[in-house]
Amino acid sequence: MYRTAFLDLPPLQQAHGTVQLPGSKSISNRVLLLAALSEGTTEVYDLLDSDDTQVMLEALRALGCGVEQAGAVVRITGLGGRTPHGGLDLFLGNAGTAMRPLTAALALLGGEYRLSGIPRMHERPIGDLVDALRQLGCQIEYLGTPGYPPLRIAQAAGLPSLALGQPIAVRGDVSSQFLTALLLALPLASQSQDIVIEVVGELISKPYIVITLELLARFGIAVRHEQWQRFTIPRGSRYRSPGSVHVEADASSASYFVALGAIAAHEGVRIQGVGLDSIQGDIRFTEAARAMGAVVEGGPNWLQVRRGRWPLQGIDLDCNHIPDAAMTLAVMALYADSPTTLRNIASWRVKETDRIAAMACELRKLGATVEEGADFIRVFPLPAAADWRAASIHTYDDHRVAMCFSLAAFNPAGLPVRIEDPRCVAKTFPDYFETLFSLVRTPLPQIPVICIDGPTASGKGTVAAAVAERLGYGFLDSGAMYRITALAALRAGLAIDAAHEHDIAALARTLPVRFAEGRIYLGGDDVSDAIRTEEAGMNASRVSALPAVRLALVDLQHAFRRLPGLVADGRDMGTVIFPDAPLKVYLTASATQRAERRYKQLISKGISANIDDLRADLEARDTRDSTRVVAPLKPAQDALVLDNSSLTIEQAVQQVLDWWLERQPVAVAVKG
Numbered sequence: 001m002y003r004t005a006f007l008d009l010p011p012l013q014q015a016h017g018t019v020q021l022p023g024s025k026s027i028s029n030r031v032l033l034l035a036a037l038s039e040g041t042t043e044v045y046d047l048l049d050s051d052d053t054q055v056m057l058e059a060l061r062a063l064g065c066g067v068e069q070a071g072a073v074v075r076i077t078g079l080g081g082r083t084p085h086g087g088l089d090l091f092l093g094n095a096g097t098a099m100r101p102l103t104a105a106l107a108l109l110g111g112e113y114r115l116s117g118i119p120r121m122h123e124r125p126i127g128d129l130v131d132a133l134r135q136l137g138c139q140i141e142y143l144g145t146p147g148y149p150p151l152r153i154a155q156a157a158g159l160p161s162l163a164l165g166q167p168i169a170v171r172g173d174v175s176s177q178f179l180t181a182l183l184l185a186l187p188l189a190s191q192s193q194d195i196v197i198e199v200v201g202e203l204i205s206k207p208y209i210v211i212t213l214e215l216l217a218r219f220g221i222a223v224r225h226e227q228w229q230r231f232t233i234p235r236g237s238r239y240r241s242p243g244s245v246h247v248e249a250d251a252s253s254a255s256y257f258v259a260l261g262a263i264a265a266h267e268g269v270r271i272q273g274v275g276l277d278s279i280q281g282d283i284r285f286t287e288a289a290r291a292m293g294a295v296v297e298g299g300p301n302w303l304q305v306r307r308g309r310w311p312l313q314g315i316d317l318d319c320n321h322i323p324d325a326a327m328t329l330a331v332m333a334l335y336a337d338s339p340t341t342l343r344n345i346a347s348w349r350v351k352e353t354d355r356i357a358a359m360a361c362e363l364r365k366l367g368a369t370v371e372e373g374a375d376f377i378r379v380f381p382l383p384a385a386a387d388w389r390a391a392s393i394h395t396y397d398d399h400r401v402a403m404c405f406s407l408a409a410f411n412p413a414g415l416p417v418r419i420e421d422p423r424c425v426a427k428t429f430p431d432y433f434e435t436l437f438s439l440v441r442t443p444l445p446q447i448p449v450i451c452i453d454g455p456t457a458s459g460k461g462t463v464a465a466a467v468a469e470r471l472g473y474g475f476l477d478s479g480a481m482y483r484i485t486a487l488a489a490l491r492a493g494l495a496i497d498a499a500h501e502h503d504i505a506a507l508a509r510t511l512p513v514r515f516a517e518g519r520i521y522l523g524g525d526d527v528s529d530a531i532r533t534e535e536a537g538m539n540a541s542r543v544s545a546l547p548a549v550r551l552a553l554v555d556l557q558h559a560f561r562r563l564p565g566l567v568a569d570g571r572d573m574g575t576v577i578f579p580d581a582p583l584k585v586y587l588t589a590s591a592t593q594r595a596e597r598r599y600k601q602l603i604s605k606g607i608s609a610n611i612d613d614l615r616a617d618l619e620a621r622d623t624r625d626s627t628r629v630v631a632p633l634k635p636a637q638d639a640l641v642l643d644n645s646s647l648t649i650e651q652a653v654q655q656v657l658d659w660w661l662e663r664q665p666v667a668v669a670v671k672g
């Protein structure tokens, strides 16, 4: 996840590959409960791994269900009519999708249970569900505030006889989860008569009830309903495991990748985890994408999307059935050759933010003409590439604004797009941008590199790492490559001299080096500390003077140039490795300052040092680095020199960031 203040997306063009989206939470916990009530074993694929599903799994285990986790599959062996273990205290965290259905199911299974959660769970209402179950004759007590968990289901002596002759009334206008809980659990009591549930008040969130009914059908229970107000569970209904179930990925999240396939050139994008037969309402986004020109194919658990008509075609659509995913259409509209009108979207005004106003404002920043009304938005595509503007997209703490505007990076003007507060995607898709980057193909020159070269102990590593962190860019510590090569050579018994140049180069070409969580590994060995000694630095300087070794390390260094960008520190980043880098900084400081810094650095690590020796060493290293034949240390012609002798680290970092930001098209655009 990117935790930066903003994320600059370089101009993007192509996309290709497969994306596996995270599973839907609502489907995951429904499937687990249905599997637990069935006979036999159900293999559940792609279950969402989240706090809420873990809580449900633990509860099912405690009740006596078989729960076996094996990689991507969770095997649930259901109760199938067996009595669950009683006398249990079940802690359900903050999982409403566990608390409500389990309350209903346990009340209908008999036994004694205490159900509780975190303090917030004890503020979430459950009274309407408890009232409905009490009407039936179930014995449920509130252990705290009436109407809220914690609860006690007090049927140690067995299930009382239930009043199933009358329709069961439940409110539908507060949360559809109460109705879902009853629908999931009441088949337990349907052996000898139909069971009727009547919804009191207008039923909200129907798409969620659709999911409940679809999943019940997959487990063998065909619920009938009349106008979403009266539901009938037929007599003799029995939970039957379908054997295996795939938990669908979240269909709203899929919309960004469907749009990506429609917009990006190349073979397109395959989305795993959700298919055309999805039970989620937002899958109908694919119809809208097709109407705009996308070629969408799909199977039971996958979608394949590629560009069809290009430019896309504007549409006029009532979006009431896909309110969330429709935001993605508003950005796709920029790539059409006629206007797009999205209607019946009044609910956008009361979501995470006023989404109609937000979308209109941000689309206008990109150069589009936008009309908006109480319940519609109309987007006019940009007439020509030159009409696009570089923009900094404000995201209103709304994950969907951030995700859909990432698609503006495919603009034909080749402008980057700045997404402010990218971490807001965590609400539904923490790794959204990483996933996007894994699919797009960008010509290397489009991926920005900031080079920071300079002599030893000038603060290159420190400044480069900080700049990379602020921008969300990758970081290449090229000196580490030479340090590791020197270490590997010595471990292989090769003296670091010209006689062994080619053997060391061969070693460098296949260096099994790996960077993970701030540590550096050579093979399986953590060498992070071993390469940081002054001796290792000297050896690195010697090895780096061998031309064949330098050449051998070029590809390895180039491989660090990845989206969204790179900050590289070393001696020849700007002169040799990334000569096309848009910003090159030559960072330096007086020899006295540098010797002092290195001294403090070593002392703070508990390594004894002598400042005069250090100064002599670093001057020797400077001389060798700047006089060697290949890639000598010197500022690139187009480098900006920063002497930070009298700057703090923060000042040096800020100077580099200022130089970088003032070169970005969005800054230039703002300045006019």
Ligand SMILES: Nc1ncnc2c1ncn2[C@@H]1O[C@H](COP(=O)(O)OP(=O)(O)O)[C@@H](O)[C@H]1O
Binding pocket: 454, 455, 456, 457, 458, 459, 460, 461, 462, 463, 597, 598, 600, 601, 644, 645, 647, 648, 649, 652
């Ligand atoms: N502007 C600065 N002012 C004071 N100390 C600095 C400054 N820049 C870096 N340092 C310190 O100097 C030491 C050497 O920096 P480092 O980044 O390892 O240098 P390099 O990568 O150029 O060899 C570090 O302990 C760092 O904290």
Ligand SMILES: Nc1ccn([C@@H]2O[C@H](COP(=O)(O)OP(=O)(O)O)[C@@H](O)[C@H]2O)c(=O)n1
Binding pocket: 455, 456, 457, 458, 461, 478, 479, 480, 482, 483, 537, 540, 541, 542, 544, 545, 569, 570, 571, 572, 573, 621, 625
């Ligand atoms: N791009 C680079 C980076 C480092 N090097 C060499 O590798 C040695 C160690 O690099 P480093 O950046 O880790 O060293 P310090 O600057 O921290 O002393 C340097 O002394 C250089 O001789 C190089 O030649 N080219």
